[in-house]
Amino acid sequence: MPKRRTPKDPAKEARILAAATKIFAKQGYQHAKTDEIAKAADVSKGLVFNYFGSKGQLYVAAVRASYDRLIKNADLTVWSDSKDLKSMIVRATKYKMQMQIDYPDDFELSMAAYGEVGNLPKDVASQLNDIWSGKVNEMLPQMIDPVFKRLNLREGVSLDVVEQMMTAVSLLIGEESKGLIQANPNITIGEMQPVLDKVASYIDVLEHGILATAPKEK
Template identity: 25%
Template sequence: MLFKTLNIDTEKEDRIINAATKVFAENGYKRASTNAIVKEAGISKGILFHYFKSKKELYLSLYEHLSDMFAEKIYDRLDMEERDIFEIIRQVSVIKFELFSTYPDLINFLNSVFHESDPDVKDEIDKIRGTLTGSSFSKLFSNIDAGKFREGIDVEKAIQVIYWTFEGFANQQQAKASSMSVADINKEDILAELDSYTELLKKSFYK
């Protein structure tokens, strides 16, 4: 990850991250201007391009950096001793809601990346997302209590189906959230819908 390898002082790095997050979130990749980013950050264009070779490199580095930061904040609050897959998924969902309120600019940026279709960055976004998703899957579900599943169930496949279900649900909610403010998101309604899927899947897979 480029941000971790660069020798930028913390204050300057924060200004670049905050400015780029805001400008990319508001404009998308193609329409975002490096002139607007350096103006927002209060730095020269020469300084920005000293650290990043191009707008594309800045954008992808920012996406990877903020995704990692978001994941770390989830893991910091998550009960890593929990072994029930449905409890883990619900915990993650509740933590995400808390982070949405605390870091609205970060969420707006990640939402904008989720919907980004510019061919100049789309393939790289998908590669980064795939790597991050694989890492998260491994970290969250490596110690699931297999004893809760019914006899004859292929536990690995069941976990994959459960993960795909809630990943699709999360993507659906993310798409809805892109057209509204954080304040308009009804946490209780979304959690109630999540719980309804949980009950359905428990009946299918649990004893």
């Protein structure tokens, strides 16, 4: 018969998650110790496992809580009120830098988790991928659909196709960002400028195409 877990004390649970967020962000999943997390939260190690079951599930809970806080406090109008795709990227980048300052532990953990997903236990990585895909599907339409609807699309161009292309660009940038994060877990948004420059280039090509308005003379 499975052991019944102790009912969670909200204050203790919050302390555990806060300690886990900070320690996982600084040390990564592999190097973080549950003993250290328990000590920082002023609870027993046994209580940590009683509340969360395992180190992996504590990690998932901490990442989910970080994403929830960032999303709850994010001003989506930074994206949705942008006049075009390029200005949206610029505005969003500057805003992310400010979010990094305002919510350092949550931002750092979200970046660290994304960067080290390939080195996590499969069940943990799977749950994180579900969190990311769920958040993207939930938030992306609110953020970018208003901008897309203001675009002066040429005749015959489908908004659905543009959205799919933007999603593809986002996935490509995500992979490039992940590589930088894996190489330097302490990287800041400011240090990711080369990737951000690529984003602007990709968006420019997406908006204006690859061909000149008039064909070259032979």
